[in-house]
Amino acid sequence: MKKLALGTMLAAASGALAGPAAAAEDATYTVKLMTPETALAAAQAALKQCRALGFQVTVAVVDRGGTAQVVLRDRFAGPHTVRTAIGKAWTAASFRTDTSELVDLTQPGKPQSGVRQLKSVVVLGGGVQVQSGGTLVGAIGVSGAPGGAEDERCAKAGLEAVRAALEL
Numbered sequence: 001m002k003k004l005a006l007g008t009m010l011a012a013a014s015g016a017l018a019g020p021a022a023a024a025e026d027a028t029y030t031v032k033l034m035t036p037e038t039a040l041a042a043a044q045a046a047l048k049q050c051r052a053l054g055f056q057v058t059v060a061v062v063d064r065g066g067t068a069q070v071v072l073r074d075r076f077a078g079p080h081t082v083r084t085a086i087g088k089a090w091t092a093a094s095f096r097t098d099t100s101e102l103v104d105l106t107q108p109g110k111p112q113s114g115v116r117q118l119k120s121v122v123v124l125g126g127g128v129q130v131q132s133g134g135t136l137v138g139a140i141g142v143s144g145a146p147g148g149a150e151d152e153r154c155a156k157a158g159l160e161a162v163r164a165a166l167e168l
Contacts, residue, residue: 031064034130034137038162039069042130046142046158047072050150057144057154060085064136066093066120074144081143087122088151089141092129094120096136099127100152126151128159132166 034042039061050057051074058073058081068086088099095102095115102123106115116123122141125148130138140158142151 032132032135032137033063034061034069034132034162034166036069038165039063039138041165042140042158042162043070043072044158045161046140046154047074049157050074050142050145050154053145053150053154055145055150055154057142057151058082058085059154059158060089060141061130061138061158062086062089062093062141063138064093066090066139069138077144084122084124084143085126085141087120087141088124088127088143088155089139090127091121091123092127092139092141093136096129098129098152099123099141100125100148103148124148124151126155128152128155130159130162130166137166 043059043061046059047057056074056076058071058077060068061070062068071082071086073082091099099122103125106112106123115121126143127139127141129136130140140155142155145151145154
């Protein structure tokens with residue numbers, strides 16, 4: 001018990017000696033976020049790609065924490081596509097993995113299959129991460145094309161449209 005107390009006191013003393021600047025540095029951190037304009041540009045490019053392919057979809061762009069920044073639903077996209085696009089983007093941001101990579105990993109009988117039961121998780125292709133300088137800044141989700149591969153193709157077009165603006 002005395003060893004624990006002595007160790008705690010030494011740790012506290014060393015923190016105090018480091019000074020306020022070190023303490024403040026350890027107590028905060030800086031994050032990158034997409035601007036609303038960047039999120040909108042990505043969503044518009046993804047929607048444009050899907051339209052060019054003849055698909056009516058919903059595109060959602062979320063920030064790094066999974067909160068929706070932009071949702072664009074084309075006029076004939078099904079009502080379910082809004083929640084699904086947001087879910088795909090949320091899942092890609094939350095797991096820091098494109099959703100198409102999660103499809104096989106979470107199949108029934110696999111160790112990660114329980115992921116599919118978590119609230120808000122959508123394990124279908126069409127959710128892609130958005131990174132800036134190797135740091136996650138958000139994700140794009142697309143729903144409504146005839147299959148996850150086509151949804152992902154449109155989401156990646158959205159990513160490509162803003163990639164230059166996001167590179168450091």
